[in-house]
Amino acid sequence: MSELRIWNARAVDPGSATILDRATIAVSGDRIVEIAEAAGDAPAGAIDVAGRTVLPGFIDAHTHLSSDTSRSPGFGPASQLKGEDPRPRELGWFLLAKSCTAFLEAGITTVRDVGAYDDEAIVVRRAVELGLTPGPRIRTCGRIISATSPGGWHFGTMYEEADGPWEVRRAVRRQLRRGADFVKLMSTGARSVEREDPEPAQLTREEIAAIVDEAHRIGLRVAAHAEGLEGTRFAVEEGADTIEHGLALHRAPELLAMMAERGQVLVPTLSTFHDLAERFAHEWVPRLVDQAKRQLEDAYRTLAAARGAGVTIAMGFDSGPPGANLWEMVRIAEGGVGSMAALAAATSGAAAAVGLPDIGRLERGAVADLVVVDGDPVSDPRVLLRRSRIRLVVHDGRVVAGRDLDGPAIGEPAGDDEPLEPPTGPPSPCLTHS
Ligand SMILES: [Zn+2]
Incomplete structure (x- = not known):
């Protein structure tokens, strides 16, 4: 069973509008098994996200x-x-x-x-x-x-x-x-x-x-x-x-x-x-x-x-x-x-x-779909549009994407942000005639 621990996160659960600073989130299998205040030093193997925001997927x-x-x-x-x-x-x-x-x-x-x-x-x-x-x-x-x-x-x-x-x-x-x-x-x-x-x-x-x-x-x-x-x-x-x-x-x-x-x-x-x-x-x-x-x-x-x-x-x-x-x-x-x-x-x-x-949801017992983000989406939701800000994406308890997918670059600051343009490309097929 896969185990994962995120350390020193700003845990935001939008559904309950709650924020927990300096949080640790433990994952076992595909579930969140613990969300608590992170006390002391990071345990071995934990991913220290240096105060970055963690949201549900x-x-x-x-x-x-x-x-x-x-x-x-x-x-x-x-x-x-x-x-x-x-x-x-x-x-x-x-x-x-x-x-x-x-x-x-x-x-x-x-x-x-x-x-x-x-x-x-x-x-x-x-x-x-x-x-x-x-x-x-x-x-x-x-x-x-x-x-x-x-x-x-x-x-x-x-x-x-x-x-x-x-x-x-x-x-x-x-x-x-x-x-x-x-x-x-x-x-x-x-x-x-x-x-x-x-x-x-x-x-x-x-x-x-x-x-x-x-x-x-x-x-x-x-x-x-x-x-x-x-x-x-x-x-x-x-x-x-x-x-x-x-x-x-x-x-x-x-x-x-x-x-x-x-x-x-x-x-x-x-x-x-x-x-x-x-x-x-x-x-x-x-x-x-x-x-x-x-x-x-x-x-x-x-x-x-x-x-x-x-x-x-x-x-x-x-x-x-x-x-x-x-x-x-x-x-x-x-x-x-x-x-x-x-x-x-x-x-x-x-x-x-x-x-x-x-x-x-970001709570004990919920499915472990998580996103680690550089910046504060609660004060500026547009940070989520910048791909360089998406540091880690966890799906069903496993790290699947994000800038830090291939290694713990998590300590580095956010890279130069790409320009924020509205999306390009064609509309939804809902609008596209077959
Ligand atoms: Zn539609």
């Missing part, structure tokens, strides 16, 4: 794992040149493996995939479990359950279309058969499809109720894509466990109150609205860009209203490239929630969204 509750090799600049291979050999589709598997490494290097130790093409996320999860590639803990919905819709045409194998209560129940059963860990449904249309109006519900209340009932009966949680208010209302009232996007909720305080009471989690995905409204506006149908600008304002209003109502908030980047995920945490922090609550959204809040209560 970060969790992205809204990702789309994608093998799209055109994901460049910034992440995938350089664009193909004329005369170059055609690129085999199988290169995509290497890109998925690279994504998994990029998550770990950024301190992301768990991702929830909310829809991938061709069941790729299920295969990658298996590859990580079998030790074929380093990677975070992956939970995936398999295919997204949608009504027959224009989005089904756009998103192809990311969707499973079904209509009527019995067909949608069958679609839930198909996801379980396929290897899904939870179920995702489209309660409304998508902001990225010209012929879909995200305002009205797309599935009926009866269909959403059937999906939730079927999933919960067989032990699967339900994530609901929800943009307009009607579909969001159906999803909240019928018991979806997480509301993805959920930007209309500021218009319905009674739904936020219900979510807070029942423990339904909001995943606000601010970054995806920045993508469509700003970062990639030049690539999109103008009506969708105008709509996204309004949605961006709505999303920030809902973030504030949800925080006020006591709703659990989870970080979900829904953007790219892989490894830039903590930009979403920074946006949550700077969106008026504050850094400790934003760090909680990226740890304990996202753990609640994934439905894994043993991750995202």
Whole structure:
């Protein structure tokens, strides 16, 4: 059984908003077995982190794992040149493996995939479990359950279309058969499809109720894509466990109150609205860009209203490239929630969204996913965006990434920081037409 002891750390547990200075954290196997004040000299073999901050490993509750090799600049291979050999589709598997490494290097130790093409996320999860590639803990919905819709045409194998209560129940059963860990449904249309109006519900209340009932009966949680208010209302009232996007909720305080009471989690995905409204506006149908600008304002209003109502908030980047995920945490922090609550959204809040209560916490008995950081993310969350500041990443009790992975450079000061640019590269496949 692997043993690990971190010495002289500033231990920050965002979920409980507690900070313990000069802490020692002991790990046995994949669990934290002790967090206490470090007294005296460091025991032999302990990793002295010289007062640096230790946080729980970060969790992205809204990702789309994608093998799209055109994901460049910034992440995938350089664009193909004329005369170059055609690129085999199988290169995509290497890109998925690279994504998994990029998550770990950024301190992301768990991702929830909310829809991938061709069941790729299920295969990658298996590859990580079998030790074929380093990677975070992956939970995936398999295919997204949608009504027959224009989005089904756009998103192809990311969707499973079904209509009527019995067909949608069958679609839930198909996801379980396929290897899904939870179920995702489209309660409304998508902001990225010209012929879909995200305002009205797309599935009926009866269909959403059937999906939730079927999933919960067989032990699967339900994530609901929800943009307009009607579909969001159906999803909240019928018991979806997480509301993805959920930007209309500021218009319905009674739904936020219900979510807070029942423990339904909001995943606000601010970054995806920045993508469509700003970062990639030049690539999109103008009506969708105008709509996204309004949605961006709505999303920030809902973030504030949800925080006020006591709703659990989870970080979900829904953007790219892989490894830039903590930009979403920074946006949550700077969106008026504050850094400790934003760090909680990226740890304990996202753990609640994934439905894994043993991750995202820095306490005895929790899973030993840890990140050692140079600097103080509680006063400046942007330090987490700088790769040179990520000193060690521990996943399931083992050191897997970080600047000090290959040796104890931990005593050295932070290197020259690379410039802090907003992420480059294409948006989430959630916005990418197949
Ligand atoms: Zn998405």
